[in-house]
Amino acid sequence: MPELPDLVYLETKLAEYLSGREILAIKVKQPVVLRILLQEGFEKALTRTRFTKIHRHGPFMNFGFENDCELVIHPMLAGRFMYAAQDANTGKGLCFSLYLDNGAALHYLDDKKMGKAYLIPAGRYEQIPRYSQQGVNILSSDFTLECFRKLIAGQRKQVRVFLMDQTRLSAIGNCYADEILFDGRIHPKTFCNQLAPEEVDRLHQSINTVIAWGIAEVERAQQPLEVKVRSHVKVRNKKDMPCPRCQTTIRRAGVLGYDTFFCPACQPAKRTQFIDWS
Numbered sequence: 001m002p003e004l005p006d007l008v009y010l011e012t013k014l015a016e017y018l019s020g021r022e023i024l025a026i027k028v029k030q031p032v033v034l035r036i037l038l039q040e041g042f043e044k045a046l047t048r049t050r051f052t053k054i055h056r057h058g059p060f061m062n063f064g065f066e067n068d069c070e071l072v073i074h075p076m077l078a079g080r081f082m083y084a085a086q087d088a089n090t091g092k093g094l095c096f097s098l099y100l101d102n103g104a105a106l107h108y109l110d111d112k113k114m115g116k117a118y119l120i121p122a123g124r125y126e127q128i129p130r131y132s133q134q135g136v137n138i139l140s141s142d143f144t145l146e147c148f149r150k151l152i153a154g155q156r157k158q159v160r161v162f163l164m165d166q167t168r169l170s171a172i173g174n175c176y177a178d179e180i181l182f183d184g185r186i187h188p189k190t191f192c193n194q195l196a197p198e199e200v201d202r203l204h205q206s207i208n209t210v211i212a213w214g215i216a217e218v219e220r221a222q223q224p225l226e227v228k229v230r231s232h233v234k235v236r237n238k239k240d241m242p243c244p245r246c247q248t249t250i251r252r253a254g255v256l257g258y259d260t261f262f263c264p265a266c267q268p269a270k271r272t273q274f275i276d277w278s
């Protein structure tokens with residue numbers, strides 16, 4: 001799943017590869033991922049038009065075209081982009097390919113077919129689920145400590161659930177939620193209203209530090225677009241491996257149906273509702 005650092009890299013690379021390029025032909029293999037909110041069909045609207053601006057909005061990747069339509073892709077859990085030759089072996093999950101005027105193609109793949117590609121009149125985002133409900137962009141100057149304190153104040157959710165609430169923070173996924181909590185030394189099941197003020201401030205700092213680190217690592221790896229760069233992570237998917245900080249065995253637990261990975265020594269659980277039966 002592309003997370004914020006992956007999407008930042010994708011945004012840069014896609015803009016570099018696609019800006020000004022003309023689409024000569026289109027092949028759709030999985031129409032089930034398409035949501036066409038235009039009168040004309042997908043192929044007709046996009047053939048013989050040029051890419052203009054490519055930009056990210058939370059987990060959505062937006063592709064503008066000179067003919068005033070816009071393609072908005074929400075990759076969800078398994079959507080991937082691939083920039084390769086038109087006849088490249090894309091492996092499993094190909095949904096559609098846009099053939100470009102330089103002999104290359106943008107392939108969009110999704111093994112689970114959960115992601116969606118919306119074709120809309122430019123700027124008409126209101127019909128895209130969750131698009132307009134994105135919370136504060138954590139990479140923007142709006143994401144101040146003051147802003148974060150206000151967002152978390154009064155929250156009764158578990159802190160990991162709060163971090164992944166895209167209507168508040170746009171946008172943190174499973175991998176970086178675990179890395180942020182590890183950095184901040186906070187147990188993933190801690191309730192937000194149990195956090196001390198200094199822990200709230202530390203959590204804000206950890207979001208900034210960890211996301212900036214993720215962006216730098218993905219950028220440094222310079223992998224093809226379809227490759228998920230995770231070699232730098234410290235706790236995510238590291239069950240039974242030693243904590244890189246204290247060597248304690250990393251554990252996995254479930255939080256609202258999602259797997260979370262943490263170090264029980266670095267991230268101790270809070271004692272809650274201790275009942276003295278004596």
Ligand SMILES: [Zn+2]
Pocket residue numbers: 243244245246247248263264265266267
């Ligand atoms: Zn540890």
